[in-house]
Amino acid sequence: MRPVVAVHGGAGRWDVDEERRRAALKALREAVEAGLTAAERGDAVDAVVAAVEHMEKSGVFNAGYGAVYAIDGRAYLDAGVMDGRSGRAGAVAAVEAVKSAVRLARFVMEHTDHVIVAGEGARLLAAKAGLLDTYHKFFSEEKNRRFREVLEEARRGNWRYKKVVELAGDTVGAVALDRDGNLAAATSTGGVWLKWPGRMGDSPIPGAGYYAENGVGAFSATGIGEVIILSLLSYRARNELLKTGDVAQAVKNAVQLVTAVHGPDTAGLIGLDARGNPAYAYNTKAMARGWGKQGEIYVDL
Numbered sequence: 001m002r003p004v005v006a007v008h009g010g011a012g013r014w015d016v017d018e019e020r021r022r023a024a025l026k027a028l029r030e031a032v033e034a035g036l037t038a039a040e041r042g043d044a045v046d047a048v049v050a051a052v053e054h055m056e057k058s059g060v061f062n063a064g065y066g067a068v069y070a071i072d073g074r075a076y077l078d079a080g081v082m083d084g085r086s087g088r089a090g091a092v093a094a095v096e097a098v099k100s101a102v103r104l105a106r107f108v109m110e111h112t113d114h115v116i117v118a119g120e121g122a123r124l125l126a127a128k129a130g131l132l133d134t135y136h137k138f139f140s141e142e143k144n145r146r147f148r149e150v151l152e153e154a155r156r157g158n159w160r161y162k163k164v165v166e167l168a169g170d171t172v173g174a175v176a177l178d179r180d181g182n183l184a185a186a187t188s189t190g191g192v193w194l195k196w197p198g199r200m201g202d203s204p205i206p207g208a209g210y211y212a213e214n215g216v217g218a219f220s221a222t223g224i225g226e227v228i229i230l231s232l233l234s235y236r237a238r239n240e241l242l243k244t245g246d247v248a249q250a251v252k253n254a255v256q257l258v259t260a261v262h263g264p265d266t267a268g269l270i271g272l273d274a275r276g277n278p279a280y281a282y283n284t285k286a287m288a289r290g291w292g293k294q295g296e297i298y299v300d301l
Ligand code: ASP
Pocket: 010, 011, 062, 078, 168, 169, 170, 171, 189, 190, 191, 192, 200, 201, 202, 203, 221, 222, 223, 224, 225, 226, 228
């Protein structure tokens, strides 16, 4: 079996200038490459962690160094990973200044009996795992400017959280199939602009922000976290895949169900079936995405 990796850099408006667009497409391509390289030596979990970590470090997306700010002006990270072979998952939520939230999520999966560890507890684990980072890396002039803008808008009362889809978006995720047929999924995010400190989105919650099951499929979601949690989007797509046998139909049906209940501009999803067929669907204006196997990589936005 040839390894396959699919990634996303978030569903949203992606109303960006050419330079930003090029940077996003480049980071997506490199993330697929990083995933495929990891899959050559390792397994599907290695592949999704490598792909997501690359996007966290790129600073281009709302994850890792690019994470958006909460209402207190700090960057809190959420991330989760699931191993389709063991059925185990690990996640961290509302954690600050760690080198890689997805690697810390993996640490939770592999070195604790827990599934989700949040806040200070997650930083304690990061210290044990050698994953503490310095705070200043998570701030930039560009993000400070955007923070002031969204805060000003919120103060003026233009604060329609559910409709303001640009407050979410650019979360990253990956799904992978390795040469032994194992599946894995991972997602990582800074959440949404101006979130309440301690707010947890879908990205650390298995079945919502990500899901993987050997023999069935792997999924990673993006969009408004609250909507994705309430619709258990990734698990819904897994059920649709079992029902239809077609991963493209499955992600489409899952997103359609979300749209019917919560409206458009709310969610996006990538999926991979057990044979390595990738698929995506979204009800937002755009979604950054890519997929590849050795010698073949596609990215789009
Ligand atoms: N789903 C993420 C969250 O709500 C945001 C995103 O996908 O961009 O935390």
